[in-house]
Amino acid sequence: MIKITFFFIFLAVFLVLNGIAFLFFALDKSAARKNTWRISENLLLCFALIGPFGAFAAMQLLRHKTRKLKFYWIYVFLLLHMALVIWFLMREKN
Numbered sequence: 194m195i196k197i198t199f200f201f202i203f204l205a206v207f208l209v210l211n212g213i214a215f216l217f218f219a220l221d222k223s224a225a226r227k228n229t230w231r232i233s234e235n236l237l238l239c240f241a242l243i244g245p246f247g248a249f250a251a252m253q254l255l256r257h258k259t260r261k262l263k264f265y266w267i268y269v270f271l272l273l274h275m276a277l278v279i280w281f282l283m284r285e286k287n
Contacts, residue, residue, distance in 0.1 A: 199285075207278075210244040210247070212247055214241055214243065215244070215250055215251045217237060217240045218240070218252065219251055219255060219257075221257065222251070234261070234263065237258065238267075241264070245274050248267050
């Protein structure tokens with residue numbers, strides 16, 4: 194029987210949140226191309242806060258919001274999430 198640990202739940206939630214962030218950036222990019230209703234930049238930043246890896250991947254792959262200065266916050270969010278993951282892994286190791 195597979196033991197589901199807190200780590201696997203954490204990893205699953207982490208992947209889902211980053212996937213959602215990627216999806217919202219992709220939807221906004223698609224809306225920008227079609228010149229239709231867009232997702233607000235503040236909402237995109239909120240999604241980037243909870244899923245910075247997905248937001249960063251979307252920015253790079255889709256070339257979306259890369260010139261906007263306020264989206265440089267995503268780098269800060271990435272560092273915070275990396276620190277959180279490292280802390281969590283060190284906690285689980287003990």
